[in-house]
Amino acid sequence: MKATLNKKENILRASLELFAERGFDGTTVPMIADRAEVGAGTIYRYFENKEALVNVLFQDCVAGLSDSIRGGYPEEGTVRDQFRHVFYGMVRFASDNIQALHFLDTHSGARFLNADSRDRFDELMGFLHAYARSGQQQGVIRPLPAHALIGIVFGAFTKIFTLIRSGILEETPVLLAGIEESCWSAVRQPAE
Structure with a gap:
């Protein structure tokens, strides 16, 4: 066995x-x-075929990312605390398997994904959209579409981890804290 x-x-x-x-x-x-x-x-x-294989793999990767982000999520925390939790959940996921992060980034809208794969991905996106809406309702997150906010953070995050993977950047707590703060600054509602 x-x-x-x-x-x-x-x-x-x-x-x-x-x-x-x-x-x-x-x-x-x-x-x-x-x-x-x-x-x-x-x-x-x-x-059964390559499409079945890629869908199993995609669903496994989505589940891993979702578990990393949602595990221990501070429901009662501030919008800022929740953002930090999601960011470091992505760090844990990427540190364990950078290829899975890249795979999700490049295949999330693929034509060959079946209904189960799309549903699982949509569920994860729904969680992130709900976070963005809640933050916007509290006046803490910029009033941009949730997809744009996710793209700003996830796009920057995946690029940074690509640079770490290639050895151009060294993953250190100071670097990660600075990136997290920069991503937060990009999506938070500026003080007036």
Whole structure:
């Protein structure tokens, strides 16, 4: 049983690496098989096709990001406390698997995502939209569309972690605190 789990885990790991590096269309089942060190036929024992595989992977990544962001969320905290929690939840997720962050960033609107994948992603976005609306109602968050606010923070965040991954930046607590403060400044309602 353990060898079976390892094969499936190896297939998912290899798929994530390749989809993050090459995208869905640039990745073939034989490439995944080579990277996972299994026969191509083995992949089809676990997944009906490449689309089924990418959807399982996408749902796993969304669940991981959601768990990182929502776990321990300070419901009764200030809008600022909640923002800090979400930011450092993204840090935990990215630090554990930068490829999953890149994969979600590049595949979240993909044509091949099935209804379950879209629903799970929409649920996570709904949580973030509710946060933005609440902050706007309290006069703390800028009155921009939630998608724009999320794009400002998530776009900057993914770029910073790409620079960390490539070795251009070193991930330190001081750097992360500065980035978190900068992202907060970008979405908070300025004091008048």
